[in-house]
Amino acid sequence: MKKTNAARILDKHKIQYEMIEYEVDENDLSAENVANKLNMPLNQIFKTLVARGDKTGVLVACVPGGDELNLKSLANLSGNKKVEMVPLKEIQQLTGYIRGGCSPIGMKKNYPTFIDESALAFSQLTISAGMRGQQLSLAPEDLISVTKAQVGPITVAC
Secondary structure, three states: OOOOHHHHHHHHOOOOOEEEEOOOOOOOOOHHHHHHHHOOOHHHEEEEEEEEEOOOEEEEEEEEOOEEEOHHHHHHHHOOOOEEEOOHHHHHHHHOOOOOOOOOOOOOOOOOEEEEHHHHHOOOEEEEEEEOOEEEEEOHHHHHHHHOOEEEOOEEEO
C-alpha cells in the first residue's frame, strides 16, 4: 500500500492511524459505496467537502457520509455571511487532491477546517487518505488536532 502525504503528516505528528485499502469504482465514488466496501456504518465514513466563504475564502468541511453539509450552519460557525460549494473543476487546483480522494490532511494550503460534531461520538472514524481507494481510520480528536479544526453542528441528516 502506497503511503500518502496525509499518512506521512500523521506519522510526523506521531498520531496513530490505520490505512485501509478498498477497490475503487470510478462510476461510484460515493461515501455509501466506500462504507459498503469497508463494511462500516455510513455515518462513520467522513467525506471532505471544499467550500468558499464570502469573508474567509476557501474552507474545508468534514461531514458524515450519509449527511449533507448545511451551508448556513457552516457560514455561522466560520464567521461568514454566506458559504458556497467550490466547483468540482477547482478542487484539485485548490487542494492538490482529486474528487473521491480529497483528504482534510495535507492539502496544498492549510485552509480553515470544520468537522461536524457527530464525529465526537466515535472512537474511530475514517477519512480519505488522499487517494482514491485508501482511507485513514483515526480518532476524531486526532483529526481535530492535526487539522486544527473547529467542531460544530454543520450537517443536515438525509
